Amino acid sequence: MASIDTPSTPKDSTTVPLITRLHGWVISVDHKRIGIMYLLMSFLFLILGGVQGLFIRMQLWGPNGTVVDADTYNQLFTMHGTTMIFFVLMPMLGGFANFVVPLMIGARDVAFPRLNAMGFWLSFFGGCVLYYSHLGAEGLYGAASAPDIGWFAYAPLTSPAFSRGNATDYWILGTTLTGVGAISLAVNMVATIFTMRAPGMRLTKMPLYVLLFLVDAILILLVFPPFAAAQFMLLLDRFLGAHFFDPQVGGSALLWQHLFWFFGHPEVYILALPAFAVISEVIPVFSRKVIFGYLSMAAATIAIGFISCGVWAHHMFTVGLSDTLDTFFAGATMLVAIPTGIKIFNWVATMYGGRLRLQTPMLYALGFLTLFLFGGLTGIMLASPPFDWQASDSAFLVGHFHYTLVGGILFAFLAGFYYWYPKMFGRMMSERLGIIQFAFTYIGFNALFIPMHIVGMLGMPRRIYTYTDPSWTIWNQISTIGAFMMAIGLLLFLYNFFSSLRHGKIAGDDPWDAWTLEWNTTSPPPCYNFKEIPTVRSRRPLWDLKHPDDPDWKHE
Amino acid sequence: MSTAALASDANHAPTEPSRFTTRETGLLAFLCTEGSLFTTLIITYIIFLGEKMPGEIPGEMPTPSNSLDLGLVIINSICLLSSSLTIYFALSARKRGAHGLYLVWFGLTILLGLEFVVGTGYEWYDLMTKYHLFPSTNTFGSTFYLLIGFHCLHVLIGVVTMSIIWAFDALRWLTPKCEAPEIVSWYWHFVDGVWVVIFTLVYIVGR
Numbered sequence: 001m002a003s004i005d006t007p008s009t010p011k012d013s014t015t016v017p018l019i020t021r022l023h024g025w026v027i028s029v030d031h032k033r034i035g036i037m038y039l040l041m042s043f044l045f046l047i048l049g050g051v052q053g054l055f056i057r058m059q060l061w062g063p064n065g066t067v068v069d070a071d072t073y074n075q076l077f078t079m080h081g082t083t084m085i086f087f088v089l090m091p092m093l094g095g096f097a098n099f100v101v102p103l104m105i106g107a108r109d110v111a112f113p114r115l116n117a118m119g120f121w122l123s124f125f126g127g128c129v130l131y132y133s134h135l136g137a138e139g140l141y142g143a144a145s146a147p148d149i150g151w152f153a154y155a156p157l158t159s160p161a162f163s164r165g166n167a168t169d170y171w172i173l174g175t176t177l178t179g180v181g182a183i184s185l186a187v188n189m190v191a192t193i194f195t196m197r198a199p200g201m202r203l204t205k206m207p208l209y210v211l212l213f214l215v216d217a218i219l220i221l222l223v224f225p226p227f228a229a230a231q232f233m234l235l236l237d238r239f240l241g242a243h244f245f246d247p248q249v250g251g252s253a254l255l256w257q258h259l260f261w262f263f264g265h266p267e268v269y270i271l272a273l274p275a276f277a278v279i280s281e282v283i284p285v286f287s288r289k290v291i292f293g294y295l296s297m298a299a300a301t302i303a304i305g306f307i308s309c310g311v312w313a314h315h316m317f318t319v320g321l322s323d324t325l326d327t328f329f330a331g332a333t334m335l336v337a338i339p340t341g342i343k344i345f346n347w348v349a350t351m352y353g354g355r356l357r358l359q360t361p362m363l364y365a366l367g368f369l370t371l372f373l374f375g376g377l378t379g380i381m382l383a384s385p386p387f388d389w390q391a392s393d394s395a396f397l398v399g400h401f402h403y404t405l406v407g408g409i410l411f412a413f414l415a416g417f418y419y420w421y422p423k424m425f426g427r428m429m430s431e432r433l434g435i436i437q438f439a440f441t442y443i444g445f446n447a448l449f450i451p452m453h454i455v456g457m458l459g460m461p462r463r464i465y466t467y468t469d470p471s472w473t474i475w476n477q478i479s480t481i482g483a484f485m486m487a488i489g490l491l492l493f494l495y496n497f498f499s500s501l502r503h504g505k506i507a508g509d510d511p512w513d514a515w516t517l518e519w520n521t522t523s524p525p526p527c528y529n530f531k532e533i534p535t536v537r538s539r540r541p542l543w544d545l546k547h548p549d550d551p552d553w554k555h556e
Numbered sequence: 557m558s559t560a561a562l563a564s565d566a567n568h569a570p571t572e573p574s575r576f577t578t579r580e581t582g583l584l585a586f587l588c589t590e591g592s593l594f595t596t597l598i599i600t601y602i603i604f605l606g607e608k609m610p611g612e613i614p615g616e617m618p619t620p621s622n623s624l625d626l627g628l629v630i631i632n633s634i635c636l637l638s639s640s641l642t643i644y645f646a647l648s649a650r651k652r653g654a655h656g657l658y659l660v661w662f663g664l665t666i667l668l669g670l671e672f673v674v675g676t677g678y679e680w681y682d683l684m685t686k687y688h689l690f691p692s693t694n695t696f697g698s699t700f701y702l703l704i705g706f707h708c709l710h711v712l713i714g715v716v717t718m719s720i721i722w723a724f725d726a727l728r729w730l731t732p733k734c735e736a737p738e739i740v741s742w743y744w745h746f747v748d749g750v751w752v753v754i755f756t757l758v759y760i761v762g763r
């Protein structure tokens with residue numbers, strides 16, 4: 001019998017067999033582990049979606065490209081879009097929500113840990129279901145092997161007549177499953193943020209990060225169900241012969257567009273608010289200043305949440321709605337620019353007069369600011385119906401939303417990775433590699449998407465598998481070169497992420513000299529997060545602790 | 557620098573007292589989602605209300621007015637709505653500690669819910685055999701089965717959940733402090749409230 005002082009179960013990671021450690025991850029309900037698993041899931045699908053994007057770019061290298069055929073091309077852009085939205089950016093959101101929010105509010109876990117684990121595994125399972133379509137979707141007809149309906153799957157492309165086999169069904173089930181996962185994440189976030197904050201942390205004393213995730217979760221709760229309902233209608237159409245989206249029998253193809261975009265547009269803000277959240281943490285810490293205009297930031301966030309639910313039909317200007325509707329949705333869309341502009345001004349004002357530290361998180365945050373601003377400005381152009389009638393479904397539009405989704409959101413998440421990596425794993429990511437990666441990603445990104453605006457203006461539609469106009473060639477070639485540069489950048493990021501697990505500098509508890517509670521525990525945090533739940537008196541509890549002579553709560 | 561230093565800080569600001577417990581907040585968030593789901597389904601029903609097929613002869617196709625039968629539905633509705641009352645009695649009995657009475661009222665709630673599910677089944681059987689109304693018949697069929705089906709599914713989920721809780725409580729596996737009966741009652745009231753809207757829309761206004 002082992003004596004008491006000899007450790008009977010060695011906890012050192014080198015001695016525990018790999019399978020035991022992996023099993024520990026699979027059965028884990030710890031919010032930090034689930035968060036990290038969400039992030040790893042997003043990496044897996046980032047590689048898949050990225051390769052699809054590269055194939056699209058190779059096909060468009062020159063006129064009459066022959067890399068893939070037209071059917072495969074349809075599948076490529078469908079899978080690329082679906083993957084990037086539902087299985088790359090959504091899991092990143094889930095990862096940052098899960099890992100950071102409980103730590104930041106001084107909680108020991110989320111409200112419902114098992115529901116949390118279920119949400120993650122549902123999301124992951126949804127991704128597997130979608131990709132299973134490559135193997136099992138042919139059905140009886142030898143039809144398409146992956147969905148080829150575009151990521152917004154307009155009727156009647158999805159009707160049994162035009163979408164034979166089961167590819168579309170896998171698309172429906174995969175996205176619905178991940179939607180249920182997102183809802184369970186949101187339920188968790190709302191309950192956690194409302195009821196599990198550290199003593200003293202009133203709703204108005206929360207870090208902006210937490211507030212933005214709260215608004216984000218509420219948006220998820222409101223807009224994912226209409227999407228799920230639309231998916232059920234589509235399933236009934238496909239399997240029971242119902243007529244929701246079949247105009248020949250009294251159904252309405254337009255209804256799908258309304259339901260989809262009622263989800264689809266707020267979804268963009270669901271992805272963008274976490275990006276804003278990351279930026280609202282990174283910029284103050286790396287400018288050594290408190291965030292400028294906390295209250296206006298909070299108000300702008302809530303305004304974005306509200307307005308984003310009333311703008312969806314700007315995706316449908318070319319459908320031919322009435323002028324009244326066009327006017328309303330154009331006005332509402334331009335209105336979003338106001339709170340978003342407030343945010344951008346506040347971030348810039350936070351940097352103004354600050355002592356900027358241009359480390360990797362800040363680099364990506366600055367990248368975010370420039371690229372998101374660019375995407376926002378082209379967004380205002382597209383919000384005007386006369387312009388939209390010209391540019392809708394052109395490469396210009398593709399360039400626009402990649403600036404918001406990739407240049408905006410992905411860059412912000414990259415800032416978040418560099419910022420919280422030390423907290424997740426106790427080691428720093430390599431700064432040198434990070435800067436090289438930034439150069440590749442930033443330059444590659446702009447080379448990839450600026451030409452799309454130009455070639456879109458020249459008349460190139462989106463989703464065409466090839467073209468004949470030689471004057472488009474040069475712009476497409478610049479795009480393709482940019483795509484490969486960006487791919488190198490993201491591969492460098494993944495290399496940096498995984499090699500720093502072993503070779504990174506030991507980080508310590510608070511490598512950035514930051515101010516929120518997650519930096520007040522060890523890196524990585526113990527499974528119970530905090531030995532003693534801290535008491536909070538201001539929005540920067542760690543500042544108070546570090547500067548007892550001049551605490552924040554005297555000024556707030 | 558430790559958390560202890562933060563906690564020992566004197567005259568700290570108190571947290572605002574939370575109105576709802578964590579589980580209640582979680583359920584309310586879930587009900588928001590459910591509300592959004594049913595709003596979508598109800599709007600879809602309204603959009604297609606009175607929609608005819610191109611070239612349809614009046615009276616040829618089943619419509620709400622010529623195929624929906626009020627008799628059974630009224631019995632179902634009375635059962636479902638009174639089950640809101642019985643679950644309320646059950647919970648107030650539980651608060652008083654009257655375990656036996658609680659089990660009786662809670663069991664009655666389950667039976668009333670079950671009646672609604674079975675009754676809906678009979679209604680659908682009639683619609684399918686007598687009126688030949690299927691989801692594929694016309695948009696009325698599509699939207700009707702979608703809306704009523706989703707609601708009935710929620711009733712069924714409630715019945716199953718309540719049965720599990722009833723069995724656990726009958727075996728005295730739950731502590732008196734357990735929030736499960738209270739929370740399932742909130743869900744049950746929500747499902748009942750949705751039925752009031754659906755009944756008004758489908759069987760009164762839309763008929």
